[in-house]
Amino acid sequence: MLIDVFTLFPEHFDWFLRQRHVSNALSSGSEIRFRNYRDTTPLSAGQVDDAPYGGGAGMVMRVDVVDAALEAAYGGAREEVRKLALAPSGRLFDEELAAELAREQHFALLCGRYEGFDERVVEHLADEAISIGRYVLAGGELPAMVIADAVLRKLPGALGDADSAIEESFSAALEGAPEYPHYSRPPSYRGWEVPEVLLSGNHARVREWRLAQARRRAE
Ligand SMILES: C[S@@+](CC[C@H](N)C(=O)[O-])C[C@H]1O[C@@H](n2cnc3c(N)ncnc32)[C@H](O)[C@@H]1O
Numbered sequence: 001m002l003i004d005v006f007t008l009f010p011e012h013f014d015w016f017l018r019q020r021h022v023s024n025a026l027s028s029g030s031e032i033r034f035r036n037y038r039d040t041t042p043l044s045a046g047q048v049d050d051a052p053y054g055g056g057a058g059m060v061m062r063v064d065v066v067d068a069a070l071e072a073a074y075g076g077a078r079e080e081v082r083k084l085a086l087a088p089s090g091r092l093f094d095e096e097l098a099a100e101l102a103r104e105q106h107f108a109l110l111c112g113r114y115e116g117f118d119e120r121v122v123e124h125l126a127d128e129a130i131s132i133g134r135y136v137l138a139g140g141e142l143p144a145m146v147i148a149d150a151v152l153r154k155l156p157g158a159l160g161d162a163d164s165a166i167e168e169s170f171s172a173a174l175e176g177a178p179e180y181p182h183y184s185r186p187p188s189y190r191g192w193e194v195p196e197v198l199l200s201g202n203h204a205r206v207r208e209w210r211l212a213q214a215r216r217r218a219e
Contacts, residue, residue: 001031001102001151001152002105003032003151004032004034004035005033006037006109007037009139016149017032024157024160049062057115059114061113061116061118066125070125081107083126084128086130086131087130088131088134089129090130092133095150098150110140111144112140113138177214178218
């Protein structure tokens with residue numbers, strides 16, 4: 001898998017790239033490339049933004065700047081790459097979309113800054129706008145990391161134990177429900193007991209209990 005991240009701040013991803021499951025995914029054949037809008041802007045002095053028509057606070061990421069970045073990255077082949085513009089108002093990112101993206105060979109995440117993108121980026125340059133939640137962050141870098149994290153951990157080789165990603169919250173194995181609760185030693189702590197069924201050694205009962213708990217959490 002190849003993920004292209006378009007951003008003004010590629011250095012923000014340094015920490016992300018050092019995370020174990022991410023570096024595992026990268027050493028198992030996946031790649032993340034960074035494209036800085038400033039490196040390809042057609043404007044002078046590295047300009048990437050401009051004042052909004054109609055007035056108002058803040059600056060807007062210019063459409064010609066984003067277009068130039070995509071042109072430099074893909075030339076005439078840009079239609080072959082799924083391009084996701086990050087925006088608070090976009091389609092909500094969820095496990096289903098993470099699984100969908102995990103099946104892509106190549107996709108691009110466009111990080112906005114300031115007041116966000118000129119709307120023509122979303123309408124004409126990107127394939128869709130994606131939001132990680134109904135709140136506003138300062139930039140698209142954290143959303144890009146959230147999306148890349150959720151997608152990369154689904155790829156073979158990313159997790160120490162591949163089974164972790166098969167039965168977890170919102171997976172088909174749990175009928176799309178949130179995961180059941182986990183417990184570990186000690187079996188009793190300050191009077192807080194681990195459910196008896198988990199100590200029973202009866203795998204069929206444990207399985208039944210876990211599914212019932214997951215279903216209850218989905219209600
Ligand atoms: C300060 S935000 C722009 C907010 C915009 N003026 C609004 O009110 O919707 C700057 C950039 O951060 C990113 N961003 C912020 N919150 C986000 C979210 N919840 N999901 C996805 N991207 C987000 C987007 O790329 C956005 O262009």
